[in-house]
Amino acid sequence: MTTDNKSPSGLLFAPRFGPIFLTQFLGAFNDNVFKNALSLMVAFHSGKVLGLEPAIVVPLIGGIFILPFFLFSAMAGQVADKYDKARVIRIIKFIEIGIAATAAAGFATSHIELLLAAVFLMGLHSTFFGPLKYSILPQHLHANELVAGNAWVESGTFVSILVGSIAAGVLISIKPEGPMLAGVTCIVVAIAGYVSSRFIPAAPPSAPGLKINLNPISETARNIRIARGNRTVFHSLMGISWFWFYGAIFLTQFPSFVHLTLGGDEQLATALLATFIVGIALGSFLCERLSGKHVEIGLVPLGSIGLTLFGIDLWLASPAVPPQALGVGAFFSDLHHWRLIFDLVMIGVSGGFYTVPLYSLIQSRSRPEERSRIIAANNILNAAFMVVSAIFAGAALASGISIPQIFLITALMNVAVAIYVYKLVPEFLMRFLAWMLMHTVYRLRTHGIENIPEEGPALLICNHVSYVDPVIIAAACRRPIRFVMDHNIYKLPVANFIFRENRAIPIAPAREDATQLDKAYDEIAAALAAGELVGIFPEGGLTRDGEIAPFKNGIAKILERTPVPVVPMALCGLWDSAFARKPGSSLLRALRRGVWSRVELNVGSARASDFADPFSLQLEVARLRGDAR
Structure with missing residues (x-):
């Protein structure tokens, strides 16, 4: 997979994304042209429909369109996981041409039953296409392109609603050919959608051995359980x-x-x-x-x-x-x-x-x-x-x-x-606080952040410079981290809610609370066994002079009990901040450094637990930090 598109606009023209975007845009546009054209025709150009007033029939059209989402979404998810997504998209878009032809026949003959049937079929088409258009993106986009891809899809969906609604109004206003023109437009757009789908790259099935369950009730319940x-x-x-x-x-x-x-x-x-x-x-x-x-x-x-x-x-x-x-x-x-x-x-x-x-x-x-x-x-x-x-x-x-x-x-x-x-x-709130800190007080630059594993357990160790170190590290790392922190800080009023909700692990020296210490080691072991990231500051407290204090032996105890990779990290540029313990440190002094002061997080290569003793890790963190404090 290439990642040569540096901007969202470049991604739009990439062969691995452009056809997906165009196909989904044309499909959503067609949905809205047809639904709105039919609603306008019923509301302004018809008397009673099936014995019902237009005010009732127009909402009914929306209800008929949504009905397949309840009945067939579970099956659609299974099909998307079991088969090549690009191939299934092409089949669906080909069927859409037939649905559009049905709609056009209904418009041409003013056959309301045929038009309502087409509404249901168009909803069925969207039901099966929905899981495909979102689940195919991670197969064709790199992790750092996923947000841009979703931005295009989200924008395209709402723009297609607007443009489709406008087009429907313009077409229906043309008398007396308006309904027929709307039907022809649906056919042309469906054909264009099928053509664009032919250029979507293959997307191999993610669960080829999946057995399709045709019972919508039990499969819907199963999908909810999976989620x-x-x-x-x-x-x-x-x-x-x-x-x-x-x-x-x-x-x-x-x-x-x-x-x-x-x-x-x-x-x-x-x-x-x-x-x-x-x-x-x-x-x-x-x-x-x-x-x-x-x-x-x-x-x-x-x-x-x-x-x-x-x-x-x-x-x-x-x-x-x-x-x-x-x-x-x-x-x-x-x-x-x-x-x-x-x-x-x-x-x-x-x-x-x-x-x-x-x-x-x-x-x-x-x-x-x-x-x-x-x-x-x-x-x-x-x-x-x-x-x-x-x-x-x-x-x-x-x-x-x-x-x-x-x-x-x-x-x-x-x-x-x-x-x-x-x-x-609470991860949402923690990430929000971290994002705000990084966009109001600091400018964070990271090096080697890819060394933090994307999945599986790892022990993250770092020098401890300021009170906001965990927030800064959390801002850089996309995975949740269980930070180990001093039990006295953990118990602070108000802040305790944040620490508790973010599943921080309080720890105490043996001389203060041996029971709390044992409980902390147990919780650390359980978190690592569950495949989580655990972050610790092995100096045992904030630095008093900006230098790295000797690492304590708690690292060895953790790794002896649960051998996992260890990722050394170093924070730089925080010693002069208002959140450090530096004597005389104040907000005024910190602001003299300028707004959005630059801080760095340097991440080293992961080490196997056998090569992660406290002394060598301290040397590695010092190397990563360099002369900056």
Whole structure:
């Protein structure tokens, strides 16, 4: 696998990603052209449909489209894991041509039953394509390209929603050929999608021996159990599903919000929807840049904060009484409206910060042989949350709650969801604190970070210069680390919550608490046996003079009990910081070094436990540090 594309735009034109992106974009575009064209035809050009009012049939179309996600997502995940993903994509895209032809026949004959059947089949097509488009990315992208790949896919999905919706409106407005033109467009786009799929490189099956279970109920339950087996991955699925609840509220209520609250027309609704989607695209690519080309889940809390703050401000910025009818030009020329526009853009940006790392985390931390089924479980949960959002919005409107108030309630609900998720998976919060520290106080440069193993147990050892050493190391390492820390610091009020939730291991000298010491060694052994990373500062405390103190013999005891690779590391540039124990150190003195002071983390090659005695490790850490303190 080559990694010669240094920018997200270069990745888009890479043969191993470009065809995947184009295929998924055309598929999502086709979905929205067809669904919106049919909804507009029913809403504005038909009387009763199957004896039902258009106001009932339009939501029914959305329900029919989502139904296959509940019935067949489990099977779709199995198929994606069992067979070559590129080959399955080509088969699905070929079938899409037939589905588009069915839709075109329905439009040409105004046969509503045929059109509803095509809606179900299009939903079925998307059900099987969903697990493929996400699970194929780790097979064709390098680890440092995964965030950029997801940024493109996430942006492309929402842009296709916008462009597809606009295209449907334009086509249906052409009388009397509009419906027929929409059907022909679906066929042409489906053919283009199949052609682009022919250029997707082979993606060998990850679980070729998997036996397909045709029972959707038992297989759905099994997929959920597989996802629940990885705590962080499962709660990431729940986080993404919550975003689809949040996003569905905005997308479905947006036309009514513009019409009833802002006094705008269809063109203004489209323009403001475009600002929202531009925000998502901007947030997705800002996320890629701020992540340093790695999966940075520390941006997820930042995104959730934005979803709440800008959601609340959108409510505050909404007029209590609708103004006179406004067109696009009049709305954008009034400076009072730019606060609302800014809120919409920033909600989109926050959504990009929130979702891109979560999708990347799911892909990177799922076992390859289960990845597609986990993504299938994600699709089921997403669909369920979107259905619940529709029920919630309908009930709220029926009880007299205004659309801006629905936005406010949703933003406040986001606070409760965020607290719940971050309490369950404190790694998100720890990564957020580390990311903030590295982007407000320090500039971190790493050397040899690839020496930390991507999986399996290892003991990380480092010199101890400041109180924030664990946070800095955590910011550099993409895997969670169980840090061993002094029991007195561990017990500090307020901070204890953070230490406990991040599963730090308190340790005490034998003279202070021999029981606590034995318990710490037991917990260290258990963590290493479970394949985790454990970080220790073998000097036994913060340096008092900036130099490296002799390493204590605890390293030998740990390795004697649990032989694992040892990775030596050295921190440089922290001795003058406000967080060091240097006499006279203060925030004012630290700031004289300049904002975003440069610190370094140098990581040496892993050593086998047989060659990792305390003295030689101390010499290696001193070598890695050099003269810098």
